[in-house]
Amino acid sequence: MAAPRGPAAAWKRHIVRQLRQRDSTQKALFLELVPAYNRLLEKAELLAQFSESLQPEPNSVTHTTHQGPWEEESEPDSDQVSSPATLKMKWQKEEERLRLRCGQMAYQVVEKSAALGALASELEERQSRLAAQGARVAELEEARAQLAGQVEERRARNAAQRAAYDTLRVRAGLREATLRRLEEEVQELLRQLVQLKARAAAQRNLRNERRERAKQARVSQELKQAAKRPVSISESPEALGSVVREGAESPALAAELQALESEACEKWKRPFRSASATSLTLSRCVDVVKGLLDFKKRRGHSIGGAPEPRYQSIPVCVAVRLPTRAQDVLDAHLSEVNAVRFAPSSSLLATGGADRAIHLWNAVGGRLKASQTLEGAGGSITSLDFDPSGSQVLAATYNKAAQLWRVGEAQSKETLSGHTDKVTAAKFKLTRHQAVTGSRDRTVKEWDLGRAYCSRTINVLSYCNDVVCGDHIIISGHNDQKIRFWDSRGPRCTQVIPVQGRVTSLNLSHDQLHLLSCSRDDTLKVIDLRVSNIRQVFRADGFKCGSDWTKAVFSPDRSYALAGSWDGALYIWDVDTGKLESSVQGPHCAAVNAVAWCPSGSHVVSVDQGRKAVLWH
Template identity: 40%
Template sequence: MTEPWKRSIVVQLKHRDLDQHARFQDLIRFYTRLLEKTSLEKGILSCSISSCSSLPHQKNRLQKTTGDLAFQVLELQQQIKIKECFLEEQNTRLIGAGRRLAGALDARRALQRRVELVQDQNAALKVQYDERLELQSREERRLRGEELQREHLLEDLIQHKQQAAAHMNHHNQRRSRAREVNLQKELQTAARSKVTVDSCSSAGTSRSTSPKAEDLQESGGHTRLFRSLSASSPRILSSIRELFDRRRRGHSVCSLEEDLVLPVGLSSRVPVRALQVLEAHQQGINAVRFSSSSSLLATGGTDRVVMLWEVHAGSMTHRATLEGSAEGITCIEFDPAGFRILAASYDKSALLWRLDDSVPKVTLTGHSRKVTAARFSGLHQVVTGSADRSIRLWDLQRAACVKVVEVSSYCSDLVCSENFVISGHFDSKIRVWDTRTAGCVQQLPVWGRVTSLDISSDRRQLLSCCRDDCLQLFDLRRRSHDRLCFRYEDTPTFMTAEGFKCGSDSTKAVISPDGCFLAAGSANGGVYIWNVTTGNLETRLPGQHSAPISAVSWSLSGEYVVSVDQSRRAVLWSDI
């Protein structure tokens, strides 16, 4: 048997033979043809030589043919070498391409493994997402159930509070009637009694002693019994009833508020220059208000704080910062006594602070949207208006809502006067509400969306500012509610104020303490002041604000005016 290495050598030799045969096949074919031609030429040459040895030119031709064939053989060998080089280059490129293909296949397998891993992770995340989505759906259903339960509880609580308030009012009325009955009995007892006066003591003091009585006293020389002064006399009864009514009103919040708010002998001075300009807040300022003493000023802005400032000798000094609101402040007011401050907020609530405490004492919640206005209706009552189209009356002693009035329009601002609340709305109407019946008793049409309301110190004039760049002044003493209009118009029927433009839906305008002037801030940064008597623009204070003015406030002393804008700036104006 042949050994394996011999068989391997034989196979390799056959393979080389085939390879070499394939390479030199063309050369062999050409060489074979050359040999055939050479043999043919030799035969022809031999025949020619044998037949005709005298023809030398045929020999030359044969030599030429042989040289051409040799040249062709050389060319073919050169072409074979070129093709071999090209073949080696192609083999090298093929090897490189194979290596790159192997690397690409490895990368493809790695990417496939990564894809499988990512698909597994996505499947796990999809399972977690479905679980959390189901959990969220359950939580949302539970939240809706709790919200419905909270609404029911809130309605029950409000109903219980209303019942408690009605019971308390009934109890107070019974006590009041009992006091009136007792007082009436005392008056009747006093009316039946008679008063005896000694003649000698009454002669020197009484101016109503007649000459006849004096003659009788001198002649008789004894004490005379004068006609008794009956307590049932109409003048005495009316005086006692007046005192009784005044005594009862003395316990009323409204009377105390009137005594505290209504100043006497006020005289407002028109400011002419800025005494101080400062960056009062970290963000825009929405509200500003002087206290009844004119020595304290409050500002509130979108930075969620109320800043208290002491105003003295023409300068503002920071006194305290009141915190507690979750969002920006929209409205500020001091209580009639000047010891507390009330603020409305974007966080759907109203907050009450004591001036000596930076933490709110009372937080009034119940509105479903931002509270745009909060006013004192007395020492222990507050009225709030909101963007949720409702007006609420609150009892501060119980921190509870006692009345809710639903309105058909966004409430932008409100003021209080005795037993009435006056509110301004976005539907271009001012509404007058009776707090005793919670009903609207009158509607006053205006020419645009109401941005603010202000009432004079004597509660006789009402000022409204509207988005149509118009200020209207109402006389509340007349049924017709005559009004003056202050806005820029080409026609002479309107008072002109060139350049005045209401800057926002919450721009605040004010009446001076003496009711002689109106002040409002414009979108161009100027403070405009009109004369109520003449209807002309009294002055314009420009140059200190670079942003639209949000609100202005006039001190009750009539000495200072403060304007605030949406770029954190507060300016103190005066005529000194």
């Protein structure tokens, strides 16, 4: 076995050295005792021989002349000699003393031998333990060598992984730089695209305007020429109609001219007809054509000037059923749910949340069944709206844009970018090709969805938290505790209604005569738009707005107002009496962010900050 190395060999040598030192110390105690005992034994044997030689014979008296050491002690004077009896007695005493001393020494020898045996056995035990510890140390040294090998292997592996990690980090940095460059290029391309769209739209509008003006001038010129031409009594009404119809192109103009023709026919059938009557009819025809052309120019919202289809969300509610119990509870999103909206005249509803997802559900048989997931949102969803036909979904997001989806298609159809801060509200107007958005950048924008182009930007003095749209009016609720009214045909604010508390939501009744607002002063207010005055203020003990985007809604028949509270309860007020109709506590464990009432009035859906969506019946 190889000699131990390092610190282990040092402590072993130390133990061996200590044991040897103790052995030598114990032996040193007996090195003096054993020779003394041997000398005593020799003296005892010598004295025994002397005593035998000094034994006197019974019949003889012999004087000895030997001198010994006892003589020096016993003789009082030089000439006196002790008798043998005296000497014998002395020798017996001395022998007795020596025997006693030898016994004592023998007892000490026995004790020392016993102690030496105990020490020897302890030494053997310690040597055996030392051998066991040496074996254990050898095993540990072997294990240590194995672990050292594993450590070296791990170090080599870590070095390889570190090199690979450095390589991947360098590649990731290059990829990130490439991604940033591509994103900048995309942003630049989007900006250029928006500019090109805006330029193209402006050019189209200019061409259309020139074409309309040329058309109007041509028709006016032709009508003036027709008016100046002399008309004889023999001319038929058809000639007049053909002259007027030469400048008419639109169906509305043709219908008006047809009416004028019928009127002219009636007048031509009269027995007496004057030239003044004829000239009056022609002048009226010119005025009518001008008015129709001007109306055609004003009314066009799209490029071609064709009228857009208008949809009215006709309520199909027969009788509203107040929510009393939760029928279905599910975790609709991965995080906070901010918005919920029913499609017009349908059981389809949409929910959107902070997880950047929009889920479509069908409320069928007292359950919420997942229908589709709309993907591609660039940020947290703050507001949702269906178009009047229920075929498109518009969402406001935190990535400074609103996005448009078509129901049945998972990816976004259009992105309405132009705001410089979070978009907090996005609503369709009464047509599916127009929308309005509000943002924290203190602007409200009108959009032409056919061109994905912002047709108008309204600058406001405060954050916009929600918007609603009527026939020719846009209503916005703001962070400065005011509700503003904007005429979509004019550039300025037409009216401002102050409320107590930051406005969190607005909801317009189906008849567009009443507006419901929710604000952070924990109240709901009903505003009569016919007199522009606050008609009712709803309060309740325990009701508190849980966030700056808490949504409250009318029932489909406008009989009740519904809102969710910070404690997860739903509060329902009677609009006519202003009293609290009921409050329902359900499975919500967090603040309710939004509520939606089914157009049929049969059930309600609420969403909260704890990912839950609850169907009430």
